[in-house]
Amino acid sequence: xxxxxxxxxxxxxxxxxxxxxxxxxxxxxxxxxxxxxxxxxxxxxxxxxxxxxxxxxxxxxxxxxxxxxxxxxxxxxxxxxxxxxxxxxxxxxxxxxxxxxxxxxxxxxxxxxxxxxxxxxxxxxxxxxxxxxxxxxxxxxxxxxxxxxxxxxxxxxxxxxxxxxxxxxxxxxxxxxxxxxxxxxxxxxxxxxxxxxxxxxxxxxxxxxxxxxxxxxxxxxxxxxxxxxxxxxxxxxxxxxxxxxxxxxxxxxxxxxxxxxxxxxxxxxxxxxxxxxxxxxxxxxxxxxxxxxxxxxxxxxxxxxxxxxxxxxxxxxxxxxxxxxxxxxxxxxxxxxxxxxxxxxxxxxxxxxxxxxxxxxxxxxxxxxxxxxxxxxxxxxxxxxxxxxxxxxxxxxxxxxxxxxxxxxxxxxxxxxxxxxxxxxxxxxxxxxxxxxxxxxxxxxxxxxxxxxxxxxxxxxxxxxxxxxxxxxxxxxxxxxxxxxxxxxxxxxxxxxxxxxxxxxxxxxxxxxxxxxxxxxxxxxxxxxxxxxxxxxxxxxxxxxxxxxxxxxxxxxxxxxxxxxxxxxxxxxxxxxxxxxxxxxxxxxxxxxxxxxxxxxxxxxxxxxxxxxxxxxxxxxxxxxxxxxxxxxxxxxxxxxxxxxxxxxxxxxxxxxxxxxxxxxxxxxxxxxxxxxxxxxxxxx
Numbered sequence: 035x036x037x038x039x040x041x042x043x044x045x046x047x048x049x050x051x052x053x054x055x056x057x058x059x060x061x062x063x064x065x066x067x068x069x070x071x072x073x074x075x076x077x078x079x080x081x082x083x084x085x086x087x088x089x090x091x092x093x094x095x096x097x098x099x100x101x102x103x104x105x106x107x108x109x110x111x112x113x114x115x116x117x118x119x120x121x122x123x124x125x126x127x128x129x130x131x132x133x134x135x136x137x138x139x140x141x142x143x144x145x146x147x148x149x150x151x152x153x154x155x156x157x158x159x160x161x162x163x164x165x166x167x168x169x170x171x172x173x174x175x176x177x178x179x180x181x182x183x184x185x186x187x188x189x190x191x192x193x194x195x196x197x198x199x200x201x202x203x204x205x206x207x208x209x210x211x212x213x214x215x216x217x218x219x220x221x222x223x224x225x226x227x228x229x230x231x232x233x234x235x236x237x238x239x240x241x242x243x244x245x246x247x248x249x250x251x252x253x254x255x256x257x258x259x260x261x262x263x264x265x266x267x268x269x270x271x272x273x274x275x276x277x278x279x280x281x282x283x284x285x286x287x288x289x290x291x292x293x294x295x296x297x298x299x300x301x302x303x304x305x306x307x308x309x310x311x312x313x314x315x316x317x318x319x320x321x322x323x324x325x326x327x328x329x330x331x332x333x334x335x336x337x338x339x340x341x342x343x344x345x346x347x348x349x350x351x352x353x354x355x356x357x358x359x360x361x362x363x364x365x366x367x368x369x370x371x372x373x374x375x376x377x378x379x380x381x382x383x384x385x386x387x388x389x390x391x392x393x394x395x396x397x398x399x400x401x402x403x404x405x406x407x408x409x410x411x412x413x414x415x416x417x418x419x420x421x422x423x424x425x426x427x428x429x430x431x432x433x434x435x436x437x438x439x440x441x442x443x444x445x446x447x448x449x450x451x452x453x454x455x456x457x458x459x460x461x462x463x464x465x466x467x468x469x470x471x472x473x474x475x476x477x478x479x480x481x482x483x484x485x486x487x488x489x490x491x492x493x494x495x496x497x498x499x500x501x502x503x504x505x506x507x508x509x510x511x512x513x514x515x516x517x518x519x520x521x522x523x524x525x526x527x528x529x530x531x532x533x534x535x536x537x538x539x540x541x542x543x544x545x546x547x548x549x550x551x552x553x554x555x556x557x558x559x560x561x562x563x564x565x566x567x568x569x570x571x572x573x574x575x576x577x578x579x580x581x582x583x584x585x586x587x588x589x590x591x592x593x594x595x596x597x598x599x600x601x602x603x604x605x606x607x608x609x610x611x612x613x614x615x616x617x618x619x620x621x622x623x624x625x626x627x628x629x630x631x632x633x634x635x636x637x638x639x640x641x642x643x644x645x646x647x648x649x650x651x652x653x654x655x656x657x658x659x660x661x662x663x664x665x666x667x668x669x670x671x672x673x674x675x676x677x678x679x680x681x682x683x684x685x686x687x688x689x690x691x692x693x694x695x696x697x698x699x700x701x702x703x704x705x706x707x708x709x710x711x712x713x714x715x716x717x718x719x
Contacts, residue, residue: 117192419449562574
């Protein structure tokens with residue numbers, strides 16, 4: 035496929051400018067291949083390499099940065115509030131046809147209004163009714179300048195920063211005849227696979243799950259922090275146009291208009307169809323209903339539009355909806371069954387999720403016997419009891435969920451299911467942590483469902499760095515019953531590994547040597563390896579420097595912890611709770627008894643840089659970041675990742691980015707790499 039000219043030609047022979055233009059065109063082309071055509075032509079690694087090169091060049095030449103660059107899709111700074119936007123033309127809602135027979139009524143109303151004879155065949159443009167959030171994009175001279183939600187149809191909220199993160203939304207239109215002004219309407223949605231991953235992640239983190247993909251998409255677009263939207267793989271499909279100025283109107287039909295939008299690089303439905311007559315339109319509805327289960331996104335009906343734009347204008351609008359279109363809704367995907375029991379599922383982070391055991395029932399072509407109940411707040415809100423007759427639907431067309439209890443059908447024998455006081459997997463107490471809706475097992479490192487994740491993290495490169503001990507081997511250790519907690523790793527023998535499939539003596543010896551070598555990792559790595567919630571690698575190193583031993587850290591109070599720079603109340607409470615848990619205490623004790631002896635490299639107190647905070651930005655030519663950091667910390671200084679008023683020195687290497695601008699704004703002392711090196715040559719600052 036030929037690469038389209040997505041960016042204006044370079045006005046200069048400057049080689050950097052030419053390379054920037056080339057990279058932007060390449061990345062925009064490959065974005066379209068991946069997100070719109072589902073035909074990637076390069077690997078993720080190759081794409082990332084091109085993207086990093088573009089970022090580096092734009093940092094080097096900020097004067098050449100353009101708002102349509104692929105690098106500008108990433109989320110910006112959080113907003114304080116959304117601004118109100120009045121649409122140039124109202125974004126009308128569609129009239130609903132709630133059964134197939136209503137399609138015929140729509141046809142008859144259309145004929146009557148237009149005074150068309152029965153022999154005249156009306157052509158319709160048909161498309162899926164996406165279940166997402168309606169938005170409007172505004173392009174001026176081909177450049178995306180504003181995006182807004184539908185709101186009440188007259189006034190919406192500006193969400194430009196969030197829509198820029200949607201990968202299949204072009205930042206600049208392509209092709210010929212791009213209008214001076216284009217207002218295009220469409221639907222932002224979350225693909226089903228992404229919806230499932232997002233809900234699984236939220237439940238594991240103790241957050242409430244989204245009820246359906248539409249809520250997830252709307253919740254993502256209406257985030258004040260666009261970085262949240264950037265992390266979610268949203269997509270958009272365009273279905274119509276508001277104002278269009280500064281270009282001859284070539285399209286005479288809705289289907290031609292959609293083809294023109296696609297030619298400009300805007301995403302349109304791949305399942306739209308132009309049909310002749312209402313019977314073909316009804317068949318489209320039936321075909322789409324049959325196809326619904328296999329689609330990668332949620333739809334809740336079909337939209338029928340009179341294809342001829344001249345007839346659309348003649349039909350006009352009613353007070354809130356156009357006369358030339360109708361939304362033919364699909365029947366709800368719900369069915370009735372009996373909730374026979376409630377099982378408890380323990381996730382890898384200790385979150386306990388109630389799962390409904392159902393009398394098996396057919397639902398949208400699938401036999402359903404399990405459904406999520408999310409959490410006990412939901413159980414209380416819906417008043418769910420064992421033995422209830424319930425209404426079940428496939429939320430997002432995939433995940434069965436109990437949506438309603440038929441309380442009027444109760445016999446009196448139903449019984450409630452209170453939240454468990456003890457974990458069903460390990461018997462440890464349960465609790466709901468502050469600010470969370472989820473119930474968690476407090477079994478920590480001894481709870482089997484949590485153990486796989488805990489060992490994988492413990493052995494990872496940034497933690498104890500047990501080379502070669504990947505998830506495949508860890509799962510075998512657990513399935514064979516050779517490891518029941520972290521400390522058991524250090525009691526493994528060659529005979530234990532001999533039980534593995536395809537495990538030779540040399541490989542077993544290498545694994546045992548790697549496990550043994552990890553006994554002497556530094557204290558910061560050991561603290562990080564324990565997997566304490568909210569404690570990352572940097573915080574673990576700070577804790578190691580402050581307390582000097584794991585024994586001292588275990589005895590630390592919230593007050594002592596919050597007195598440390600960069601340790602807030604949430605982190606402090608998590609640390610205290612972790613070490614207050616007798617199970618975790620026992621695992622730590624067993625690790626030490628097994629020979630794990632974390633080394634402590636004490637931070638130099640009272641050094642030449644004591645109390646000074648450094649930030650590094652850009653690329654250092656003569657020393658690595660880690661080595662530079664070690665120099666600062668060896669003289670009692672601190673190294674942080676972000677610039678603030680508390681930053682004393684900002685060390686700027688080549689290709690320094692936004693941190694340099696912020697440092698200048700805040701009046702931070704900026705050092706070149708040479709000036710940084712001289713701090714240590716001359717013995718002070």
